[in-house]
Amino acid sequence: MTRAKSESDQEMPALDQADLASRDDDSARVSPRRRPGPQLKKGPWTPAEDAVLEAYVKKHGVQNWNVVQKDTGLLRCGKSCRLRWANHLRPDLKKGTFTKEEENLIIKLHSKMGNKWARMAARLPGRTDNEIKNYWNTRRKKCQRTSTPIYPADICLQASNEDQHESADFSFSEKLANDLLHGNGLYDPSSTWGGFIDDQEALSYAPQLPDVSFSNLPALYFESKNYGFMDQVNQAEVLKESEISFPLLNAAINGTFDGSHAFSNGNFSTSRPITGPWKIELPSFQYAGSDPNNWSTYGTCAAQGANFADPCMHSSAAMASAKFEHMCVVPRNSGQFEEPLPEAHAVSSAENQQLSVGSSSASTGSPCDAMVETSELHLLEQDPNLNALVNSCFSAPPLCQASPDELQCSDFSSASPVFGSDEPTVPQYEIGYLLPHPEDSRTDAFSHWSAMPSVFQ
DNA sequence: AACAACGCCAACCGCGGGAGA
């Protein structure tokens, strides 16, 4: 993109009303791409242009931005006018740097919403989504550079305490299993599902309904277990806003469930049948995985990355990433994930030493993996509903009955008849992480967990 | 003083959803 710097120095375009009058009145209904018109200007707005736009909007209000362009004679497309008004000319805008309170709120909101800038802006009067987005990107870079956690501990603690008070007594896995298996409406606002919305006001922008994108499942699950804020935080960190075709679970549900639920753009829907691959929206991703072509390594790297500066984040991050991995089908060569932060590879030897405790028999050789696997197993064992759900989705024998061989399938299309030839859109898929065999579980891996501050447990 | 690196931020782009013809 090349911005014409010289344009900012140009004179304010002449607002020739005669020129406007000569135009076809229907021109506004023709696609701008096909509409022959004046060469529209790009680049910074001049004070004169601002004045014209401001005067027009104050007089006529905000209706059709393309008409604004037409009526004022501004050589700006309607889109540009809207942006200029929304980000700079609106009278209710608050100028200046963010206050500490606003910064804390942004951090907190981001941990809950991900990169939903417009929704976050709705919580910050006078602030625009663009401002918040810029702030966050700057903050993210700064944190990356300085190897500091992007979510400060004090704010996490505060949010965690709030979550303790706000979270409902609700088992996500139970709810999800029930809904998927029995066709209950996930969008029933009167259901306990609404308990996930720990701050309804935060969702006033759009959702009366919770953000139930598939990527939220791990966080929702952890929250349901009162694991608290950090798990959400790390879940948001280890997952990337992305789109993933999801024919596998689609097939699984079509084969196993009644199909009354669907994921639309990653969200549950009770009204549409499942057809075709799912488009999964993942929450924002601050710390990326290592190999964009190999999702199966992702959880480990994410966990290690989360470990880079705040050991307290490690366990929950590992668990969250593992949880997601375990529940997901891994597209080979998805390329959806970014390169890791340098910090992801810079786990200190001291921390590695600490983490290696109890992981000597880790099947994958990674201390992180050991804890991930055992923690995951522990959760699954503790929660029969989740266990059943995962096993149902993967069309595998129940966890505690399946042998590792039965569970390990690298090519999903051949692993189960459920995912057979009726899925023409299914590329090669594999389970990124396999449910560990019960015999592989090690209680000593939880020594890290118990060593964590209580707020993270 | 000159240059490079960095940070901030305004503005652009593409995309998707909703509304209406």
Added chain:
DNA sequence: CTCTCCCGCGGTTGGCGTTGT
């Protein structure tokens, strides 16, 4: 139902000011 148009969102770019060397 399809098409067109508009709006809004999120991601990205690049200019410019500031800071560091």
